[in-house]
Amino acid sequence: MSKLSTLQRGQLAAQAAPPGGAARPAAVAGTARRWLTHPAVAAVVALALVLLPFTGQDKFVLSVAVTTFITAIAAASLHLIVRTGHVSLGHAAFMGIGAYVSALATMRLNLPFPLAVCLAFLAPAALALLVGPVVLRLTGKYFVLVTFLFGEIVRTVFVNWTEVTGGSNGIFGVPAPSPYFAEPVPFYYLALGFMLVILALIARLFNSEIGRAIEAIRESEPLARCSGVPVLRLKVTIFVLACGLAGIAGALQGHFVRYIDPTSFATDQSLTLVVINVVGGMFTLVGPILGTLFMVLLPEFLRGYVELQHVFFGVVLILVMAFFSGGIADMGQLLRRGGAKGAK
Amino acid sequence: MSASANPPSARLLEVAGLTRHFGGLKAVSDLNFHVAEREILGIIGPNGAGKTTAINLVSGVIRPSGGQVRLAGEDITGLPPHVLARKGLVRTFQSTTVYGDRTVHENAVRGAFLGLYPGFVSAFIDTPRARRMRADTERLVGELLEWLNLSEVAHLKAGSLPYGYQKTLGMVITLAAQPRIVMLDEPVAGLSAEEADHVRDTILKIRERGITVIVIDHNMRFMKGLCDRVMVMNQGHELTTGLPLEVLANPQVIEAYLGRGHAAAHRI
Amino acid sequence: MFNSAVLTQVAVDGIGLSAIYILIALGFTLLFGIMRVVNFAHGAFAMLGGYALFYLYGDWGLPYLVAAPLAALVVAAAALVLERFVYRFFYQKMFQSMIGLLGLDMAIMYLAVIAWNAEERSVPPGTEALVEVGDLVFPAQKLIIAAIAAVALLAFYLFTHYTRYGRAMRAAAQDVEIAQAQGVNSSAIYQLAFFIAVFMAALAGGFYAQTYALSPFVGEPQLMIAFVVVILGGMGSIPGVALGGLLLGLANSFLGTFYGSAASTFVTFGAVILLLIFRPWGLLGAKEA
Numbered sequence: 001m002s003k004l005s006t007l008q009r010g011q012l013a014a015q016a017a018p019p020g021g022a023a024r025p026a027a028v029a030g031t032a033r034r035w036l037t038h039p040a041v042a043a044v045v046a047l048a049l050v051l052l053p054f055t056g057q058d059k060f061v062l063s064v065a066v067t068t069f070i071t072a073i074a075a076a077s078l079h080l081i082v083r084t085g086h087v088s089l090g091h092a093a094f095m096g097i098g099a100y101v102s103a104l105a106t107m108r109l110n111l112p113f114p115l116a117v118c119l120a121f122l123a124p125a126a127l128a129l130l131v132g133p134v135v136l137r138l139t140g141k142y143f144v145l146v147t148f149l150f151g152e153i154v155r156t157v158f159v160n161w162t163e164v165t166g167g168s169n170g171i172f173g174v175p176a177p178s179p180y181f182a183e184p185v186p187f188y189y190l191a192l193g194f195m196l197v198i199l200a201l202i203a204r205l206f207n208s209e210i211g212r213a214i215e216a217i218r219e220s221e222p223l224a225r226c227s228g229v230p231v232l233r234l235k236v237t238i239f240v241l242a243c244g245l246a247g248i249a250g251a252l253q254g255h256f257v258r259y260i261d262p263t264s265f266a267t268d269q270s271l272t273l274v275v276i277n278v279v280g281g282m283f284t285l286v287g288p289i290l291g292t293l294f295m296v297l298l299p300e301f302l303r304g305y306v307e308l309q310h311v312f313f314g315v316v317l318i319l320v321m322a323f324f325s326g327g328i329a330d331m332g333q334l335l336r337r338g339g340a341k342g343a344k
Numbered sequence: 345m346s347a348s349a350n351p352p353s354a355r356l357l358e359v360a361g362l363t364r365h366f367g368g369l370k371a372v373s374d375l376n377f378h379v380a381e382r383e384i385l386g387i388i389g390p391n392g393a394g395k396t397t398a399i400n401l402v403s404g405v406i407r408p409s410g411g412q413v414r415l416a417g418e419d420i421t422g423l424p425p426h427v428l429a430r431k432g433l434v435r436t437f438q439s440t441t442v443y444g445d446r447t448v449h450e451n452a453v454r455g456a457f458l459g460l461y462p463g464f465v466s467a468f469i470d471t472p473r474a475r476r477m478r479a480d481t482e483r484l485v486g487e488l489l490e491w492l493n494l495s496e497v498a499h500l501k502a503g504s505l506p507y508g509y510q511k512t513l514g515m516v517i518t519l520a521a522q523p524r525i526v527m528l529d530e531p532v533a534g535l536s537a538e539e540a541d542h543v544r545d546t547i548l549k550i551r552e553r554g555i556t557v558i559v560i561d562h563n564m565r566f567m568k569g570l571c572d573r574v575m576v577m578n579q580g581h582e583l584t585t586g587l588p589l590e591v592l593a594n595p596q597v598i599e600a601y602l603g604r605g606h607a608a609a610h611r612i
Numbered sequence: 613m614f615n616s617a618v619l620t621q622v623a624v625d626g627i628g629l630s631a632i633y634i635l636i637a638l639g640f641t642l643l644f645g646i647m648r649v650v651n652f653a654h655g656a657f658a659m660l661g662g663y664a665l666f667y668l669y670g671d672w673g674l675p676y677l678v679a680a681p682l683a684a685l686v687v688a689a690a691a692l693v694l695e696r697f698v699y700r701f702f703y704q705k706m707f708q709s710m711i712g713l714l715g716l717d718m719a720i721m722y723l724a725v726i727a728w729n730a731e732e733r734s735v736p737p738g739t740e741a742l743v744e745v746g747d748l749v750f751p752a753q754k755l756i757i758a759a760i761a762a763v764a765l766l767a768f769y770l771f772t773h774y775t776r777y778g779r780a781m782r783a784a785a786q787d788v789e790i791a792q793a794q795g796v797n798s799s800a801i802y803q804l805a806f807f808i809a810v811f812m813a814a815l816a817g818g819f820y821a822q823t824y825a826l827s828p829f830v831g832e833p834q835l836m837i838a839f840v841v842v843i844l845g846g847m848g849s850i851p852g853v854a855l856g857g858l859l860l861g862l863a864n865s866f867l868g869t870f871y872g873s874a875a876s877t878f879v880t881f882g883a884v885i886l887l888l889i890f891r892p893w894g895l896l897g898a899k900e901a
Contacts, residue, residue, distance in 0.1 A: 087707075134889055141650065141706050145843065146888045149881050152836075156881075160874050209460060209467040209474065216454045219443050226403065226437075227521055228429035228458040237464060271714060278711055310722035317715025321708040322701035 049192055053185045062184045068296045069195040070252050075276040075288035076202055077245035082282050083206070084235050085218035086136065086143045089270050090151030091246055094124035096158055096265025098247020099254035100165055103174045106255075113177035113255070120251035125244035132236040151270050158262035171260040181255075191252055198245060203285055214238065275313060279320050356381045356525055356556050357402070357433075362411035364401055371397040373580035375411070379525070384547065384557045386571035386588070388564070390601050394580040395560050396438075399527050403435045404428045415525070430458060432524035438533060441514035444503030448494055451502050451513055452485040455520030459484065481520075488516055492546060508539035512546055525556040532566050544570045564592060576600065617747050622865050628754040630861025631761035632823070635816035636834055637841035637853045638768065639809030645848035646784050646805045647703045652713040654813055654838050655831030656720040660687045661814025662821030662830060663728065666735045676738035680760060680818055687814035688807050695806045703802065717831070724828035735821040757819045764815060765854075768808070781805055813838075843884050846894025855896055 053062060078091045098120035105116035135146055159168045166172075176182035181190055205211060216224040217231050225231050254260050272295060280291020299309050355378045362375040372394045379385045387395050400406045402413055404425040413421045415431055428434075443451050453460065460481040461467060462474040489495045492512060497505060502513055511531055518526050528547070532540040544566060547557055561567060567574060568588045575585040578600040584591055591597055636658060643651045664683035668674050674682065698716055702709035737753040772778035783794070784801045792798050813834075820834055841860050845852025860880060867876040887894065 087711075138888065138892070141710065142888050142892045144707075144710055145839070146885055149839075149885050149888075153878065153881050153885075156874060156877050205468060208470065209462070209478075210464060212454065213457065213461060216443065216457070219445065220440050222405070222425075222437055223440060223443065223517065224454070224457075225425040226429055226435055227455050227517065228426050229461075230426045274711065275715075307722040307726045311719045311726075314715040314717070314719030314722070317718070318698055318712045321712030321715070322698075 046196060049196075050189075053188055059184050062188045064296065066184075066188055066191045066256055067253075068292060069191040070249050070256070071273075071276070071296065072289060072292040073195050073198050073252070074246050074249040075273050075280075075292050076199055076285065077242045077249065078273045079277055079282075079285060079288045080202065080205075080238050080242040080245075082277050083214050083218060084238055085221075086140070086235070086239075087274060087277075088147040089144050089267065089274060090147035090149075090154070091243075091273050092265045092267070092269035093151045093154035094128065094243040094246040095250030095253070095269070096154065096260075096262070097124040097127065097250065098244075099250035099260050099265065100158070100171070101247070102251035103171050103254045103260050104164070106175055107171070107173070113181075117248060117251050120247045121244040122247075124247035124250075125240045128240045128243035129236070132239045133232065136232060136235045136239060148267065148270075151267055155262060155266045158265065165262065166260075168262060170262055171254075172258075174254050174258045174260060176258070177255050187256060191256070194248065194252060198248070199285070199289070202245075206285060210234075275317060279316060354380045356383075356416055357558075358412075358414040359398075359402060360412045360414075362398065362401055362413065363409050364397055364406065365409045370580050372401060372408075375577070375581050377575050377582055377585060379556055379558060381524075381556055382551055382554060383573065384551055384559065384571050386567045386574040387558065387560045387577060388562065388567060388574060389577035389583070392579075393577040393600075395577050396529065397580075398577065399435065399529055399558070399560055403433065403527055429521055429523070432522075433527070434518040434521050434523040434525075435527035436511075436514045436518055436529055436531065438530040441510050442502040442517065444501070446502055447499050448489065448502055448505070448513055448516075449485065449498040452488060452516050452520050453481060455517035456481045456484060456522075458521055484522070485520060488519055491549070492516060506539075508535050508542060511535065511539075511543060515543075515546060515550070519550065519555075523555060525558070526550065527558045528560065530561050531559060532561055532563050537565075540566050568592065618869075620748055621750075622869050623862065624748070624750055625754070625869075626862035626865030627858075628758050628861070629865055630858045631758040632816050632819050633837050633841050633861050634853055634857030635761050635764060635812045635819075637838045637845075637857055638765070638850065639812040640838040641842045641845075641848055641850065641853050642805050642809045644842070645850075646781065647699070647802055648706050649699065649702050649709040650706060650713065651809070652710060652835065653717040653720060654809075655833070655835030656717045656724075657687060657691060657810045657813040657831075658817030658820060658834040659724065659826075659828060659831035660691075660720070661817030662735065662826045663724070664814065665818035665821060666733060666826055669738075670735050676756075677760075680738075680815065683818050684811045684815035687817075688811040691810040692803065692807060695803055699806065700802075717835070721828050721831065728828065730828060732825045732827045735818070735826055737822050753822065757823075760815070761819075764812060768812075777801070777804060840880055840884050843887060843892075843894055846896045849894065849896045852894055852896035856894070 049065075052065065074091070074095055078088060081088050081091070101123040102116040102120040105111045105119050106113060111119070131150070135143065135150075138146060158165050161167070176187070177190065181187050206214070213224070213229050213234060216227070216229060217234065221231055250265065253264075276291030276295050277288050278291075279294060280289065281287025295313075298312065299306075357379040359375060359377050362372055363370065364372040375394070375398055377385070387398070389395050397406070401408045404420075404423050404427070407422045411421070412419060415428075415433055418431070420428060420431060420433070423431075425435075443454060446454070460477055462471065462477050466474050486495075489498050492515075494509070494513065494516065497509065502510060505513070515526070515528065515531070531547070532543050535543065540563060547559065547570060551557055559567070559571065571588055573585060574588045574591045576583040576591055576594075576597050583596060583600060584594055586594075636654070639657075640651055640654045643649045643654075661684055664686050665679060668683045668686075669676055669679035694716070698712075702712055737751070738756050739752050741752040743750050743752050743755060770778075772782050777800075781801050781804060783790070784798060784805075817831070817834065821830065824830070837860070841853060841856040843856075844859055845854070845856030863880060864876050867879055
């Protein structure tokens with residue numbers, strides 16, 4: 001915070017109380033982001049998604065859509081954690097726990113799908129409740145490292161605990177939620193339904209006073225704390241919620257693909273979720289949604305060149321982190337300020 | 345500034361034997377002081393005297409190795425900041441004074457967390473109680489900004505304001521919590537003389553509202569013109585406490601700041 | 613099972629591993645200490661070092677003692693381009709560097725897949741000879757690796773303590789701004805530190821390729837090793853790297869031999885997590901703000 005000269009202060013004062021009284025509004029949200037989050041736009045998009053199967057799309061497109069919905073849920077759940085100021089490089093581990101729990105619940109305990117999904121939420125949430133209070137005290141870089149290592153440990157468990165998880169072979173023959181949902185179109189609606197509900201809940205959370213407290217925590221923990229915000233308690237609550245939702249995403253994936261592969265819940269997937277949040281925008285829920293679209297559509301453009309896709313992702317990551325820390329969603333704001341503002 | 349009478353029952357904050365070690369170093373050692381209600385106590389001392397550590401200990405930012413802190417008779421030793429805020433003890437910070445990217449209005453609202461947040465579930469479903477709390481907070485914030493002449497800049501980003509305004513906003517954030525006692529960490533560091541005078545007037549206004557104030561700073565002129573009493577810290581403990589003029593003329597105090605041998609050569 | 617012959621063998625193996633670990637981790641900690649950059653692409657450079665050795669030694673048949681350092685030199689020199697175009701934007705920005713360099717790691721890895729395809733290859737050892745000491749038999753290759761690593765570390769120590777540039781680098785590691793104020797050209801120091809860091813990573817990568825295997829994905833385990841060693845010893849601490857490398861090498865050798873590689877992973881990662889929680893500055897690092 002630099003000291004302004006008397007001249008500058010005078011100018012600012014004049015600006016603050018000009019004769020007309022119209023103060024320049026503080027623009028934290030870019031215009032682009034504002035129209036993206038408008039309820040009308042969201043409603044139109046939701047409607048389009050609901051009508052999609054009726055446009056005669058083939059099974060492949062529906063399948064890609066389902067994967068997109070599931071990824072969006074997982075990315076949005078990570079977004080909850082990111083908004084409190086922590087980046088987890090082990091989020092896919094919680095997805096995996098949800099996937100295994102749901103599969104085992106339906107296959108070995110013969111529980112109905114709704115109950116299995118509840119367990120898929122509760123199991124990773126319980127683990128998050130256990131590790132959260134310890135791990136969330138760590139600052140930025142140490143939290144990243146610990147979650148990274150945590151993800152590796154969980155993956156090692158998945159691969160080695162053969163009696164329960166099937167080891168590196170995974171679990172085959174995971175049943176569909178019910179005979180009705182074994183068909184692509186019904187499952188499409190199931191996944192869409194989950195996504196819309198979860199995104200709506202998360203959006204509501206951010207719009208409430210909880211969201212305000214979360215922002216305060218992320219922007220300045222000391223200030224928030226001294227205003228009475230129970231920082232650790234709130235972070236843990238959000239973390240538990242986020243990991244539970246990741247578990248639901250994992251369960252949906254398991255029952256969709258009908259197979260649980262331990263390597264699909266490893267660092268690669270965790271990194272993908274982080275990339276989605278970073279590239280799409282870390283400070284708004286629109287971010288992970290845009291990011292998921294980006295991550296899904298991109299392979300379609302570079303179809304057949306899997307390696308080039310990865311190279312491209314890598315380069316995009318470098319560019320985004322070097323110049324646009326806020327991600328795509330904040331780019332409108334950055335462009336308005338006249339070019340790269342320089343990463344913080 | 346007249347010294348206020350200090351009957352024991354009017355002691356809002358009492359610190360006894362407060363100690364904090366860092367490895368082998370005693371940053372604060374057997375510190376004792378008290379503040380009466382509606383008093384403005386200044387804390388001064390050379391660099392490394394332990395002032396910041398002391399305020400961090402009292403405000404719950406770090407935990408004491410020993411000693412006791414009482415607020416209105418209640419033992420609050422070692423309680424974390426968010427609990428202390430609920431009990432009416434708040435503070436400002438020297439470095440992060442405000443939420444720079446947010447409007448002045450939003451900054452003040454965030455300070456009012458205790459009167460605004462109805463609980464996780466209530467906030468989520470927006471109960472009538474939640475709405476009531478929000479309306480009350482808006483009223484409180486409006487009144488605070490008006491009172492301290494920040495209404496006109498309420499919609500500007502805090503980080504774009506002159507430094508003096510930011511310091512004032514930092515105080516607004518604490519006032520929004522409707523505290524009984526406020527601790528200000530270097531409120532005039534880096535400010536010009538006129539800005540410092542403005543801050544002094546603001547603090548006097550705060551005291552008029554019935555709020556007790558503890559101020560830490562290096563600016564002697566500012567402290568002289570503001571505080572009822574001043575405590576001088578040196579090497580982690582209290583050196584002397586008394587009226588500003590007396591304290592600043594005290595040879596031991598001069599020696600603490602300028603080193604031995606200077607005391608005799610100086611008269612204030 | 614725990615007789616002295618086996619234990620000695622395990623210890624020597626452990627020291628051999630430690631040599632590689634220390635080389636990899638030293639560059640990593642250097643980049644963190646001086647430029648405050650968490651080099652998630654460090655393993656990629658090790659991997660490239662492996663491929664360089666593969667071509668210089670395995671393909672073109674240069675003598676081993678020439679090929680090993682030359683391979684590292686080639687990779688480090690080529691990497692200077694990346695220093696100018698990528699790393700420069702992340703100096704002193706730790707969080708951005710983590711994610712951004714993760715991206716670089718991905719890009720390099722998959723470019724390697726495009727260039728050399730994903731199949732595993734092997735790089736032949738420098739020599740097949742065996743060395744006998746009493747009852748114990750060691751492959752001469754391991755001793756050569758340990759020797760080269762020791763020479764590299766000694767050279768590094770002498771450089772940073774007795775030459776002008778080396779001392780400037782150490783000063784920068786302590787505090788960049790003070791060093792700059794004293795006239796140290798931080799840009800040149802950064803390039804120097806970067807070159808040395810990549811050189812050592814590539815050198816280690818060559819040894820790793822000879823010890824295990826070579827593929828575009830072989831950099832990932834090496835990155836994990838660098839991480840673990842640096843966290844054990846303390847981020848930014850050079851003696852910490854020696855201690856951490858030794859501990860990890862011996863632990864991996866011991867646990868791997870007697871309890872299998874999964875146990876090794878669990879114990880080392882678990883220890884690191886505990887360390888990060890309770891003593892994040894490592895065994896020898898400085899408690900930072």
